Amino acid sequence: MPTDATAPPRARASDELLHAALEQFATVGFAGTSLQQIADHAGYSKSSVLYHYASKEALLEAGIAPAIERLEVLVAEFAEGRRxxxxxxxxxxxxxxxxxxxxxxxxxxxxxxHSLGDIPIVKRGNAAIRVLADAICSGASLAEQMRFGVALAGATYALVAGATFFDDDEMSELMNTHSDDEVRTALVDVLTELLIPADGRPTR
Amino acid sequence: MPTDATAPPRARASDELLHAALEQFATVGFAGTSLQQIADHAGYSKSSVLYHYASKEALLEAGIAPAIERLEVLVAEFAEGRRxxxxxxxxxxxxxxxxxxxxxxxxxxxxxxHSLGDIPIVKRGNAAIRVLADAICSGASLAEQMRFGVALAGATYALVAGATFFDDDEMSELMNTHSDDEVRTALVDVLTELLIPADGRPTR
DNA sequence: GCAGGATCTGACCGATCGGTCAAGTACCGT
DNA sequence: ACGGTACTTGACCGATCGGTCAGATCCTGC
Structure with missing residues (x-):
């Protein structure tokens, strides 16, 4: 049977390898991850990794490209629309x-x-972030720029740092007690309060 | 003359090496930095690096220990004091x-x-962060935890990301137009607004 | 049954890694 | 002048890195 749309997403070998690679890259860093580790972690040999993906960089590219592209369209739409x-x-x-x-x-x-800025897909992502920062910062006071920066960076890093520091106790407790929907709602609320003040405070 | 307290801080070789190492570690990552790079960047040989510091790990330890210790005392005082x-x-x-x-x-x-959690000094730092999160999160609602998380992570990462993404244009422009004092004031204001609401909103 | 592509793997390559070691140099008090 | 100490360095080591390549193995269409 050809690619079944309803099949569980983790049957194909290249997907297993990609997921293992992404997990390792995010956990111990791109430079700190060896092809051997990826292969071991996915249950294949190093040669198999290089059969499915031309290089370590190609593995990274395939792993983060979808997210970068989503970010690009999101930023583009926000930047060209009125604020x-x-x-x-x-x-x-x-x-x-x-x-x-x-x-x-x-x-x-x-x-x-930053450290991976030489890789094309990462460069594109950095450029998107820069566009977003421009759209946000243009004409704003330093305090306003700080507010936006803290909001976006905070939202991003609160999740990242959660996975980073609290894999074990607090975060797993927090992440298991609360569903993704609850987390989403709480996060949206905080950002909204920061970026769209309900009281009389001017936004810029 | 023995160690002159008023001497400029960058005369000694070990300090040059430490600063170069810290810069490389922060820029391209610990795993992504080789002793050769550090040596080249500081103008010494790889052997000289290993003469002044027993290992790559020792270099990292010496580099971040002061910051970790400052963080530890800060967190300890905050955690034991009343909020x-x-x-x-x-x-x-x-x-x-x-x-x-x-x-x-x-x-x-x-x-x-996270990726360097095996190194003792980093483990201490992670533990301090965990204590801080505990002191902050205990008894707070998910929304409140998000607020604190976004505030602290945002403040931290806004600076880090600034140096990360905008070394070139925006950030250097922003960082050169504004002094450290201005940045400090703006950052403190945003955090204060997030963590110590002036209006009637309850803090927890 | 068999040809042929897709997949998987071990052997292997040059380069670089962190780290050791001994020799060399420069400066010190005596 | 001398012995010692602080410092610097190139040569060298085993291990591991990312990557190549030539088979094995398996599956499928004929």
């Missing part, structure tokens, strides 16, 4: 969805986006 | 000072604290 409160609210929701839906890739890109 | 608004305000100020005063070490620890 009304409604547009901001929609952006916040979709941004949080991206964070939650691509955790591994986001973690990887966020914590290593 | 009054005044105590929170004092904590915020000292926390931002730590961020600004130990940029390289903070960047390194924040973005690689």
């Amino acid at each position: 009304s409160d409604a547009a901001r609210g929609a952006f916040i929701g979709r941004f949080v969805d991206l964070l939650l839906g691509e955790r591994l890739a986001v973690h990887l890109f966020v914590s290593q986006g | 009054s608004d005044a105590a929170r305000g004092a904590f915020i100020g000292r926390f931002v000072d730590l961020l600004l005063g130990e940029r390289l070490a903070v960047h390194l620890f924040v973005s690689q604290g």
